[in-house]
Amino acid sequence: MASEGISGMSVESLNKQRVLHLLDTIMRGDLEAALSCCTEDVDFLTHAPIDVMTHMGPRHGKAELREFWQTVSSRYSEFRYKVPQIIADGDEVAIYLRAHFKKRSNDRIVQFDMAVFYSFRNGQIAQIREIIDSYDLVQQVLEREIGPLIVGAGMEAE
């Protein structure tokens, strides 16, 4: 499960450090440093309702990923995170991430947990896959519960 990398450090340890470095660069808003961790053809996919959260669609390549991170930065500030769990195996790293973002529009905090899976190629991140508790995230972003909307829509349909 652990393979030898450069300087005696395992590939797994190195890739974990690379992922934590990427998170630090994103959180401090240094998007160019974040992009330098990625391959030119980096592929990004979040499993989230993109018909509602339109900016969260698939992104391919550095330019599209830059645009996504810029959109997030324009809407949120004071990014903080914790990583309760990180696992690496060869060229793959998975993190369990607890993120806190502050909305620029009204200073409210959005807090959510997400799973992120990274694949590396030649020491750079080539693929990012995310899974979020999206129902909760949509409620926090909308600042309202979705449940009554579902019930209301059901009654209208009847």
Next chain:
Amino acid sequence: MTEHSLWRFSRALHRAINDRHFEDVEALIDDDVEWAIYGPIDMFPFLGARQGKAAVLRVIRQLADNFRVRRFERESIMLGVDSASSMLRYSLTALDSDKPISLRVAQFAQFRADRLISLRVLVDTFDLVEQALGRAIHLPKMTSVG
């Protein structure tokens, strides 16, 4: 080479859900296990956080009461010494409606002495709710705030 704890736990969990054979999975869960499947607990009571073997076994029984696993595919898997993470694509059948449900799931597991001590599961819950409802949830597009 010894089999990773994840494989034993995964087989036992699927056997519990599909065949209602709970003895194997019970033996693989630590008494003080921490367990969380994040999602709307008011809609799906088997979601949420649990602590301890008895509470977790009740959740597994609830899962068996509500779903059958038709198929699953591991899209990504990482094995640590006493930990594992995977992204899986599940095809389930909801037993009350006989509806198919397709889910992408991320799981993070930790083991001690071959027993599960922690499991965190994340699901694209908006998609889950829409599938359970059998229709799309129409919300305003969040083009400037999301």
